[in-house]
Amino acid sequence: MLDPAVQTNSGQMAAVARERGSLAKLATKYRRFKDLNQQIADALAMQSDADMRELAEAELPELRSEREALWDELLDMTIGGEDANRARCMMEIRAGTGGDEAALFARDLYEMYKKFAEHKGWKVEVMELHPTELGGFKEIILGVEGEDVFRQLQYESGGHRVQRVPETEAKGRIHTSAATVAVMPEPEDVEIDIKPDDYRLDLFSASGPGGQHVNKTQSAVRLTHYESGIVVQCQDEKSQHKNKAKALRVLKTRLYEHRRAQEHAKRAQERKTLVGSGDRSERIRTYNFPDNRITDHRINLTLYKLDSILAGNLEPVLNSLIEYDRQQQRSQMGTVE
Numbered sequence: 001m002l003d004p005a006v007q008t009n010s011g012q013m014a015a016v017a018r019e020r021g022s023l024a025k026l027a028t029k030y031r032r033f034k035d036l037n038q039q040i041a042d043a044l045a046m047q048s049d050a051d052m053r054e055l056a057e058a059e060l061p062e063l064r065s066e067r068e069a070l071w072d073e074l075l076d077m078t079i080g081g082e083d084a085n086r087a088r089c090m091m092e093i094r095a096g097t098g099g100d101e102a103a104l105f106a107r108d109l110y111e112m113y114k115k116f117a118e119h120k121g122w123k124v125e126v127m128e129l130h131p132t133e134l135g136g137f138k139e140i141i142l143g144v145e146g147e148d149v150f151r152q153l154q155y156e157s158g159g160h161r162v163q164r165v166p167e168t169e170a171k172g173r174i175h176t177s178a179a180t181v182a183v184m185p186e187p188e189d190v191e192i193d194i195k196p197d198d199y200r201l202d203l204f205s206a207s208g209p210g211g212q213h214v215n216k217t218q219s220a221v222r223l224t225h226y227e228s229g230i231v232v233q234c235q236d237e238k239s240q241h242k243n244k245a246k247a248l249r250v251l252k253t254r255l256y257e258h259r260r261a262q263e264h265a266k267r268a269q270e271r272k273t274l275v276g277s278g279d280r281s282e283r284i285r286t287y288n289f290p291d292n293r294i295t296d297h298r299i300n301l302t303l304y305k306l307d308s309i310l311a312g313n314l315e316p317v318l319n320s321l322i323e324y325d326r327q328q329q330r331s332q333m334g335t336v337e
Contacts, residue, residue, distance in 0.1 A: 015188040022085045026077055029070060036067040075329055083260070086150040088186040090127070090253040091142040096159070098177020103136025105162045105287075106179040108310060110140050113156075115312025122146030127246050128234050141250060143186065150185045155321040157183045158282045164289035174290060178283075184257040192252040199251070200224040201244070206235035221247045230254050299324045 001020060006012050040063050046056035078084075093109050095102040117124045127141040144153065161178045169175065203218040220235030221243040232254065234247040286295045292306045294317070301320050303309070309317060 015191070018188075026074070029074055029077070033067065033070050033074060036063055036070065039063050040067065072330075076326060078329065083185040084151045084154075085148075086185040087147060088143065088145045089150040089153060090184045090186050090250060091144055091153060091156070092139070092182040092184075093137065093142075094139045094180050095137065096178035096180055098162075098175065100132060100134050100136060101162075101166045101175055102177040102179055103132045103138055104134065104166075105160075105177055106137040106140065107135065108162075109160060109179055109181065110137060110142070112310050112312060112314070113142070113144075113153075116314045117144060117146070119312050120146060122149055126236060127250055128232075129236055143249065150183070152318050152322070153183045154185075155318060155325075156181050156284075158284035160285050160287065161283055162287045162289070164287075184253050185260075186249065186253045187256040192256050194225075194248065194252060194255070198226060200226070203240065219243060223247045223251050225251060225255060228255060228258055230258065296321065 001007070001013070001016055006016055040060065043056040043059050043063065046052040091113065093106050093113075095106040098105070114124055123145040125143040125145075127143050129140050130138040132138055159178055159180050161176060163174055163176050165172055166175050200223070202222040202224070204220045204222065205218055206220040219238055219240045220233065221240060222231065222233040223244075224231050230251060232247045232251045234243040234250065237243045237246065282298075284296060284298055286293075286297070287306055287310075288294070289306065291304065293302060293304050294306045294309055295302045296317060299320060301317065303316060305313075305316070
C-alpha cells in the first residue's frame, strides 16, 4: 500500500486495501495463536518448579481452551480456498439434457438463487440471458455481489437433475432433465488486465427467442479472446457500450477461472473433497418434485422440503455443505497438541 505506483492508481489501491483487510483478520488471529502456544510452553516449563506448579496447572486449561477455539476459527477462515472472501462472483446456469423441460428447470434454479440472494441482501445483475419461447432459459449469466457470496455459492457448481411431471405431459409420466451451474469468483480489474489487442470485437443485431429481432441496431457484442479461445457475447442491454462493459466483466471472470483451473491442476490432490471443486460434469444434486425431496449426492444429504428450498431457503443445504467442508479441512489439518 506504500508503493507510489499503487497509491496513484485508485482501483489498485482499493483492491490492495481489501486484500490487506482480509489478510489482517487472519494474521491477527494467527499471532494470538502463536502467543498462546508460547504461553502454554512456558506454563509447562513452570511445572518443574515446585513453587510455580500450582499456578501453571491453574492457567493451562484456560490457555488450551482458548487455543483450541482459535484453531477452529483459523481453520474456518481457510474454507473455500484463496477466493473464499470474494464479494463478487459470476453464476452461469445452462439447460442440459431434456429440451424445453430442462430450460424451464434452468429458470427455476435462477428463481431459487434470486430469492436466496434477496434474502441475503445480495445484489443480482443479469449479464446475459437466452430465453426460450415457453419461458425457460437456455442460458443465463448472473453477476452476484455481497458479503460471502463466493464462499457460499461455490458449492452450487455442478450438474443439477430434476425429476417431475412436465406440464406438457398428458399421461402424467415423470421425466428427468438436467441443468448445469458454474460459479466463478469475479476478479478485480487490476488482477486481469485485458487490452483491446487481446480480443476480437464483433457487433451484431440482438435477437430474441425464435429469431425475433429485439432491435435492428448492432447493439449486441461478441468478444473472442485470442490466447484462450474464450468467447463471450452480451445482448441484454439496448446500449452497445453497456453490453461491451458486461461482456468484458464476464470475459475477465472466465479468464480468471481458466487460469485458476490450470493452477489447481498443477497441485495434485490440492482438495481431496469434491465439495466446492466446481466440476461441472459432476452430478451434485437431484430435485424430486413428486416426493418434495432434494438430495445432495456429495454428502448424502436428503431433505423433504424441496418447496421451501426452491422458494429461496437454501441455508439447510449450504450449511450442511459448509460443515462437511469444515470437517474435511479439520481432518486434513489435524488438531493442535
